[in-house]
Amino acid sequence: MNTQQALRPQADFGRLAVISRQPEPAIAGLLRWQEPLATRLRHRHNLPGRVANRLLNVELGLFLLADLLPLAPAEALPNLLAGQGWVYRERSVWTPRQYRNLSQARRLLAPYHDRTTWLNALAKYVTLPSTVRAFAPNGQHPSEPGLRRYDLRERQSLFQRALL
Secondary structure (H helix, E strand, C coil): CCHHHHHHHHHHHHHHHHHHCCCCHHHHHHHHHHCCHHHHHHHHCCCCCCHHHHHHHHHHHHHHHHHHCCCCCHHHHHHHHHCCHHHHHCCCCCCHHHHHHHHHHHHHCHHHHCHHHHHHHHHHHHCCCCCCCCCCCCCCCCCCCCCCHHHHHHHHHHHHHHCC
16 A cells, blocks of 8 residues: 555545535525525624524524414424424414415424424523514514514515515
8 A cells, every 4th residue: 555545535534524614505505595684683783603593593483383373382383393283283274375384484494393402492582682583582573662663574574585
């Protein structure tokens, strides 16, 4: 075995390490609907890392719940996404648009099919200042004017487009 043959696996491993640092296409696709709003939120409110992305994911889930199951608690999203539980069985009659919204949300909110992941994200969402959140801690639209009306309309529009 010569020196170049001995180094080849290490060189391949180094190249794989560089490739693995790039965002996975599946994850990038799941976050693409959030831009450029996520970047603006990150800079405007000085949010670290992917907090803005998680904020918008949680709000998309709460927006979906408000549309499909307005009386369900915020904790019911995993049941809705999985099509299980009392909240799903007791739902009203939905329009074709609502079924399409649910189908798209199942793809965009795939990590939140897991109840623990959703509850952790929801707990972190509640800790954010009311000036950043579009929903109150109980999952309803806030009664206190923390978020400006323009920002609220912008997010609702973003969520509607994401679910098309």
